[in-house]
Amino acid sequence: MKLNKLKLSIENAWNHKEKLEYHLKNDVIYVINQIDKGNIRVSEFLNGKWRINEWVKKAIIMYFSIQKMNLIELGPLEFYDKIPVKNKFKKKGIRVVPPAVARYGSYISTGVILMPSYVNIGAYIGEGTMIDTWATVGSCAQIGSRVHISGGVGIGGVLxxxxxxxxxIEDDVFIGSRCILVEGVIIQKEAVLGANVVLTSSTKIFDVSNENSILMKGVIPPSSVVIPGTYPKKFPSGIYHIPCALIIGKRKESTNKKTSLNEVLRTHHLF
Known part of the structure; x- marks a missing residue:
């Protein structure tokens, strides 16, 4: 089915979702199948910027409404949910360490390693990426190739x-342990985030790598090395320090993309 025709069908289904007709339900199911295969994405990079495919998100939401609760048995494990889990990892060349779980309707590329972690519907994970222990990849999150998501990282979902x-998160990014990334933040290519960096759409990001700091929000520029910080803010009861993120420098071109976070921080005299 051509993409434009499929998009129109989903928009039509969305406008009549109280009572979906049979063929419209089939189109919703087809979209989820294509997301699962990586043929359709919630967000894609076109003409130099990221574009949200809102109609794809609508299909995911409607998929929940037409799915029935089912018992899912995986050996001794039992689940009860509307969305099945992904399978056939060996055939796809994906390493999955128990008890990692990826929901059907997420796309995981060849060469990905899933340590005990969770990947939600609508997510996209590029080739050679590592999702480390107890990391969560929320619904519709877009992860590039050769990314390292360290242990305990929380990547927010959005429907x-x-x-x-x-x-x-674009290609060749390193996300340190226990980072929290939510509300549509963008981490551009080859950036390195130190442990415990928290980013929301309103978090202040200060580039302090030069004499005069630069304030930004929502986006970490390419090759940035980022650590958690604080800044003072006055309240009626006094001055308190609010969390922020500090860009302390750039990842050097000579630095191997697979280098450890510790090595990068040593370069900037922070370890």
Missing amino acids: EPIQASPVI
Whole structure:
């Protein structure tokens, strides 16, 4: 089915979702199948910027409404849910360490390693990426190739509001342990985030690598090395320090993309 025709069908289904006709339900199911295969994405990079495919998010939301609760048995494990789990990892060349779980309707590329972790519907994970222990990849999050998501990282999901952007992590990024990334923040290529960096759409990001700091929000520029910080803010009861993120420098071109976070921080005299 051509993409434009499929998009129109999903929009039509969305406008009549109180009582979906049979063929419209089939189109919703078809979209989820294509997301699962990586042929359709919630967000894609076109003409130099990320674009949200709102109609794809609508299909995911409607998929929940037409699916029935089912018992899922995996050996001694039992689940009860509307969405099945992904399978056939060996055939796809994906290493999955128990008890990692990826939901059907997420796309996981060849060469990905899933340590005990969770990947939600609508997510996209590029080739050669590592999702480390107890990391969570939320619904519709977009993860590039050769990314390292360290242990305990929380990547927020987003389905509603429809126009909201998912968290996007571009290629060759390193995300340190216990980072929290939510509300559609974008981590651009080859950036390195130190442990415990928390980013929301409103988090202040200060580039302090030069004499005068630069304030930004929502986006970490390419090759940035980022650590957690604080800044003072005055309240009626006094001055308190609010969390922020500090860009302390750039990842050097000579630095191997697979280098450890510790090596990068040593370069900037922080370890």
